[in-house]
Amino acid sequence: MRLQSLTSSNLIWTNQSFSTKDETIRFLVEQLNSNGKLHSKEDFYQAVMERESLSATGLEGGLAIPHGKSSAVKEAAFAVATLEKPIAEWESVDESNQVELVMLLAIPDNEAGSTHLNLLAELMTRLADPAYKERLMQAKTSDQFFDALDFEEEKQEGNDQQTTKTILAITACPAGIAHTYMAAEALVRAGKELNVKVMVEKQGANGIEDRHSKKQITEADAVIFAADVAVKDQGRFSKLPRVTTSVATPLKNAKGILEEAIEKSNQSPKSSRDHQEIIEEDEEPESKSFKKEIKDSIMTGISYIIPIIVAGGMTLAFAVLVSQAFGLQDVYAEEGSWLWLFRQLGGSMLGTLMVPVLAAYMAYSIGDKPALGPGFAAGICANLIGSGFLGGMLGGILAGYIIKFLKKHVQTSGTFSGFVSFWLYPVVGTLSVGAIMLFVVGEPLAALNSGLISWLEGLSGGNAILLGVILGAMVSFDLGGPVNKAAYAFCIGAMASGNIMPYAAFASVKMVSAFAVTGATIIGKQYFTKPEQEVGKQTWLLGLAGITEGAIPFMINDPLRVIPSLVAGSAVTGGIVAYFGIGLNVPGAGIFSLALLQGQPLFTAASVWLGAALIGAFISMVLLIITRKNKLKKQSRTTSQAEESAQMETAVN
Numbered sequence: 001m002r003l004q005s006l007t008s009s010n011l012i013w014t015n016q017s018f019s020t021k022d023e024t025i026r027f028l029v030e031q032l033n034s035n036g037k038l039h040s041k042e043d044f045y046q047a048v049m050e051r052e053s054l055s056a057t058g059l060e061g062g063l064a065i066p067h068g069k070s071s072a073v074k075e076a077a078f079a080v081a082t083l084e085k086p087i088a089e090w091e092s093v094d095e096s097n098q099v100e101l102v103m104l105l106a107i108p109d110n111e112a113g114s115t116h117l118n119l120l121a122e123l124m125t126r127l128a129d130p131a132y133k134e135r136l137m138q139a140k141t142s143d144q145f146f147d148a149l150d151f152e153e154e155k156q157e158g159n160d161q162q163t164t165k166t167i168l169a170i171t172a173c174p175a176g177i178a179h180t181y182m183a184a185e186a187l188v189r190a191g192k193e194l195n196v197k198v199m200v201e202k203q204g205a206n207g208i209e210d211r212h213s214k215k216q217i218t219e220a221d222a223v224i225f226a227a228d229v230a231v232k233d234q235g236r237f238s239k240l241p242r243v244t245t246s247v248a249t250p251l252k253n254a255k256g257i258l259e260e261a262i263e264k265s266n267q268s269p270k271s272s273r274d275h276q277e278i279i280e281e282d283e284e285p286e287s288k289s290f291k292k293e294i295k296d297s298i299m300t301g302i303s304y305i306i307p308i309i310v311a312g313g314m315t316l317a318f319a320v321l322v323s324q325a326f327g328l329q330d331v332y333a334e335e336g337s338w339l340w341l342f343r344q345l346g347g348s349m350l351g352t353l354m355v356p357v358l359a360a361y362m363a364y365s366i367g368d369k370p371a372l373g374p375g376f377a378a379g380i381c382a383n384l385i386g387s388g389f390l391g392g393m394l395g396g397i398l399a400g401y402i403i404k405f406l407k408k409h410v411q412t413s414g415t416f417s418g419f420v421s422f423w424l425y426p427v428v429g430t431l432s433v434g435a436i437m438l439f440v441v442g443e444p445l446a447a448l449n450s451g452l453i454s455w456l457e458g459l460s461g462g463n464a465i466l467l468g469v470i471l472g473a474m475v476s477f478d479l480g481g482p483v484n485k486a487a488y489a490f491c492i493g494a495m496a497s498g499n500i501m502p503y504a505a506f507a508s509v510k511m512v513s514a515f516a517v518t519g520a521t522i523i524g525k526q527y528f529t530k531p532e533q534e535v536g537k538q539t540w541l542l543g544l545a546g547i548t549e550g551a552i553p554f555m556i557n558d559p560l561r562v563i564p565s566l567v568a569g570s571a572v573t574g575g576i577v578a579y580f581g582i583g584l585n586v587p588g589a590g591i592f593s594l595a596l597l598q599g600q601p602l603f604t605a606a607s608v609w610l611g612a613a614l615i616g617a618f619i620s621m622v623l624l625i626i627t628r629k630n631k632l633k634k635q636s637r638t639t640s641q642a643e644e645s646a647q648m649e650t651a652v653n
Helices: 021-034 041-054 115-127 130-138 142-149 178-193 214-219 249-267 290-325 329-333 338-367 369-384 388-409 414-457 461-477 482-496 501-509 512-523 530-544 549-557 559-579 591-596 602-652
Strands: 012-016 067-069 077-087 099-107 165-172 196-204 207-209 222-227 242-245
Touching: 012 021, 012 142, 021 041, 021 077, 021 099, 041 067, 041 530, 099 115, 099 130, 115 130, 115 178, 130 142, 165 178, 165 214, 165 249, 178 196, 178 222, 178 249, 196 249, 222 249, 242 249, 290 329, 290 338, 290 388, 290 530, 290 549, 290 591, 329 338, 338 369, 338 388, 338 549, 369 388, 369 414, 388 414, 388 482, 388 549, 414 482, 461 482, 461 501, 461 512, 461 559, 482 501, 501 559, 501 602, 512 530, 512 549, 512 559, 512 602, 530 549, 549 559, 559 602, 591 602
Parallel strands: 012 077, 067 099, 165 196, 165 222, 222 242
Antiparallel strands: 077 099, 196 207
């Protein structure tokens, strides 16, 4: 892609003085408009700022790439500003980023999935080269900057004849844009310095780009997996020595990674691999630490359940809100009615499909393709025994490690290799994880549920406030899991016996986790990842319908911090509702329960019930932000200490 085709010297401004991000963006929007690239500068500015509210557009190394996709754009273009004085307050992926180069991308709506991603990928690839970026920053005039955009070095022609090794690489990051391409460029650049031919396959937002061919794989000496998510189709590289690392590592030490790959290729030269049998599944990947393998597994599982949570939750919310807003509760409950079918669709995605998908792709991250079947089976078992997503996570990890064990200790080649990979591994894995989940985990969990319900029944009457506090904590402890279900069963039983307070507390608390997550990802968005921000934008809608599952990705990713944060606010909400004696004698949840509350005058009851949910959500939101901020600070200190230690070792050696 020629970058010059999407801009002009009139859209490039060097050595500018701006004090804020907003001032910079407004200036560049005005330049795009005055050069005839926009239908409406106000609408485009609004699109850019809406994108800014989603996640940081500042990256690292002084770079920021704000962008807007809008029908207000006539044709794709970008405007540039270099700054005399860096802007430190620009929200960035790297918190220490001092923005001095700003590229504002204007993309028409109909080119959002093509020009947008292609342009971002091209910019990330080029700007990963320090020499390229330095040429841009050294430009004194707009014409010099424009000329430098597509300037290409010629001095490296002929290097291919001197290469001694061929190394393949896969790069992939959760967002699939910035680090995916920057890591790829860093590896290619380091390969040129080491006279090594490096070919990189990018598994990013555009799908798989520059996919490695069978010929390239056959001729390669080693492969590098630089990824923070599960690499797709790993089986293609089963014969190659491999190096596994994070996607950010090549940005800091690409030469070191390549040298490690070269060393491994020397230990297993091509000549010793030429006559090996090619099997369908890959060999055991380079060993990871247990902690990293579990973390990668969780992140992979989360990435696959987020679309299910959003789609299922919104479908169920639609059915709940329509039934309560228009008095269609009878239609909602009538089997086979249109509203009942929507209710079943959304409920099945959350209650039936979500946990098996979570477990399956967690297992896949650990044991690769043969672990998918056992992973789905583990998730189904979690549903059968009522263990919720916590049971699904346990089952997914068990399934992954069972398959990993089988692949290590039950191996064959030739005629039976396909049988082992496609029959023995999944069947034995499914039977094994099924037996553990159903007959080892199931009975203790059932006993726990029965014990919880009996204990709650003993708290009724004079211990109403304590009961409300405990119910509130249980609702948000596992968001639809066995503890939540025990609280629900108790509330329904209490309602049938004439005690309507517990269900009112239950219904109010069900909004807390969703509201808290939305508030945290908006007010403290700099502490949350882009996927988390995207989920957080929608959880409040689920909360209005009394759906807690929207907070599950946050809980899975960081249970030790998120669970106490949500439980604390929820306990307060439950206690407040119980203190004022608010009651609800109709099963259901959501904002429209306001009109059905009892125990106080309607306005008072509604104010207390909704106010309690908002107070609890505020408490949980504050705790979510504080704990996440402390976690990031701790990680930053740990990283700095590790780097200092490495530098000391290098100095000593």
